[in-house]
Amino acid sequence: MRLVIAQCQVDYTGRLSAHLPWAKRLIVVKADGSVSVHADDRAYKPLNWMSPPCSLTIREPDADEACAVPALGARVQQVWEVDAVTGDHLQILLGDVDLDVTEDLGVDPGLQKDGVEAHLQELLAENPEAFGDGWSVVQREYMTPIGPVDILCRDAEGTYVAVEVKRRGEIDGVEQLTRYLDLMNRDHLLGGHVQGVFAAQQIKPQARTLAEDRGIDCLTVDYDALRGMDHPEERLF
Amino acid sequence: MRLVIAQCQVDYTGRLSAHLPWAKRLIVVKADGSVSVHADDRAYKPLNWMSPPCSLTIREPDADEACAVPALGARVQQVWEVDAVTGDHLQILLGDVDLDVTEDLGVDPGLQKDGVEAHLQELLAENPEAFGDGWSVVQREYMTPIGPVDILCRDAEGTYVAVEVKRRGEIDGVEQLTRYLDLMNRDHLLGGHVQGVFAAQQIKPQARTLAEDRGIDCLTVDYDALRGMDHPEERLF
DNA sequence: GGGTGCATATCGCTG
DNA sequence: CAGCGATGTGCACCC
Numbered sequence: 001m002r003l004v005i006a007q008c009q010v011d012y013t014g015r016l017s018a019h020l021p022w023a024k025r026l027i028v029v030k031a032d033g034s035v036s037v038h039a040d041d042r043a044y045k046p047l048n049w050m051s052p053p054c055s056l057t058i059r060e061p062d063a064d065e066a067c068a069v070p071a072l073g074a075r076v077q078q079v080w081e082v083d084a085v086t087g088d089h090l091q092i093l094l095g096d097v098d099l100d101v102t103e104d105l106g107v108d109p110g111l112q113k114d115g116v117e118a119h120l121q122e123l124l125a126e127n128p129e130a131f132g133d134g135w136s137v138v139q140r141e142y143m144t145p146i147g148p149v150d151i152l153c154r155d156a157e158g159t160y161v162a163v164e165v166k167r168r169g170e171i172d173g174v175e176q177l178t179r180y181l182d183l184m185n186r187d188h189l190l191g192g193h194v195q196g197v198f199a200a201q202q203i204k205p206q207a208r209t210l211a212e213d214r215g216i217d218c219l220t221v222d223y224d225a226l227r228g229m230d231h232p233e234e235r236l237f
Numbered sequence: 238m239r240l241v242i243a244q245c246q247v248d249y250t251g252r253l254s255a256h257l258p259w260a261k262r263l264i265v266v267k268a269d270g271s272v273s274v275h276a277d278d279r280a281y282k283p284l285n286w287m288s289p290p291c292s293l294t295i296r297e298p299d300a301d302e303a304c305a306v307p308a309l310g311a312r313v314q315q316v317w318e319v320d321a322v323t324g325d326h327l328q329i330l331l332g333d334v335d336l337d338v339t340e341d342l343g344v345d346p347g348l349q350k351d352g353v354e355a356h357l358q359e360l361l362a363e364n365p366e367a368f369g370d371g372w373s374v375v376q377r378e379y380m381t382p383i384g385p386v387d388i389l390c391r392d393a394e395g396t397y398v399a400v401e402v403k404r405r406g407e408i409d410g411v412e413q414l415t416r417y418l419d420l421m422n423r424d425h426l427l428g429g430h431v432q433g434v435f436a437a438q439q440i441k442p443q444a445r446t447l448a449e450d451r452g453i454d455c456l457t458v459d460y461d462a463l464r465g466m467d468h469p470e471e472r473l474f
Numbered sequence: 475g476g477g478t479g480c481a482t483a484t485c486g487c488t489g
Numbered sequence: 490c491a492g493c494g495a496t497g498t499g500c501a502c503c504c
Contacts, residue, residue: 001263016481018350020345023342025345028263034281038238038267041271042267047345048348105260105261106261109260115497117496167252281484352482354479380504385478404481413479
């Protein structure tokens with residue numbers, strides 16, 4: 001990883017065009033080939049970047065570029081050209097350099113996450129009684145031509161129920177489930193009528209209203225309680 | 238901006254839980270208060286971070302934490318605690334420090350962008366003949382109770398047309414326009430029938446199929462050509 | 475502050 | 490490779 005703090009001017013052309021006037025910024029070159037240009041705000045988001053795969057070429061400024069004066073009495077020291085196979089291009093003109101360090105970080109052992117939608121789905125699939133007495137799971141990630149239904153269940157009467165699981169239930173999730181239901185209701189193998197359940201840790205009022213208007217049941221899920229019902233020894237950490 | 242490269246172990250609890258085992262990483266503290274932990278890959282995305290507003294407290298390790306040995310012969314030097322008002326918490330245990338520099342970057346003059354959806358919408362609103370002869374613009378960002386329609390037009394026959402503009406036309410955009418049309422078709426002030434146009438630089442086949450199935454017309458827009466029809470002297474750069 | 479939509483979104487999985 | 494969905498999405502804008 002290489003860290004450079006320098007006066008710079010940046011131009012990007014690709015999916016859009018963007019221009020950064022002269023200012024002092026941080027430039028990060030990672031081992032994966034990525035290049036990012038950061039200001040002292042915007043949290044972790046850079047002002048400009050190039051994602052790998054891309055190639056970085058560093059060269060002397062030509063006569064024309066040397067005239068692009070970063071500050072009074074200063075001059076352009078280097079020109080960085082970053083090219084991606086997609087045609088995206090990032091050009092960085094560098095003036096005075098305040099920091100230029102390179103450190104080998106090695107490969108990161110990686111990130112362990114807990115509490116994402118996949119875990120919620122897993123817990124619900126293992127505890128279908130959370131939906132109601134006599135419910136059973138037919139299949140997780142039940143594939144339809146337009147995407148996978150999170151959990152396909154049958155209720156106590158044997159009716160098929162498509163369950164859409166979300167951490168936060170918003171209007172998009174209801175639209176998604178509606179598309180699945182429209183399709184599944186045309187499938188005679190599923191009995192001609194598939195019920196819908198929208199399950200989330202938190203359901204926005206507008207999403208609930210839309211769901212109920214479409215005959216979809218809503219279930220608010222307590223992740224920690226459900227986790228407690230499960231096997232505590234299987235927790236990640 | 239403060240840049241630290243050090244052996245570290247990171248734990249995050251908030252919207253989810255996440256754990257990073259000991260490894261050498263880059264830690265960035267920006268003037269906006271944000272803290273990001275980077276590995277040497279994942280392009281500009283950090284492994285873990287805290288967004289402002291948040292507070293950073295640096296302290297000595299207690300007896301318990303000192304036992305968390307980062308590497309053979311090393312010991313925990315510092316503990317960083319980052320807290321957000323939302324209750325989110327980030328804890329970083331630091332071992333050996335390889336780099337610790339602080340630089341004042343000042344306020345960034347900012348970013349100029351060209352070619353995003355807003356520009357496309359602007360160009361189309363100024364050139365409604367792109368939709369067809371005799372078309373006129375009624376209003377941009379026409380408000381409905383569920384959100385703004387990008388452009389409301391009338392065609393040569395005087396029929397109202399809701400135009401949804403996207404850089405890349407995908408299925409979500411068709412759903413969005415459909416919701417607007419459902420609502421507007423109940424509005425007698427708009428003549429009881431509002432036509433739909435889905436305009437984008439590129440329209441995915443599935444989005445096109447869905448749109449046509451719903452009676453929505455598709456228009457592929459050439460941004461550069463449209464820009465040429467417009468006033469070249471008004472270009473950003 | 476909630477609702478809505480845009481983003482150079484990025485990333486991972488599946489077919 | 491495309492399609493689809495999740496993301497600690499983040500962010501701006503508007504009511």
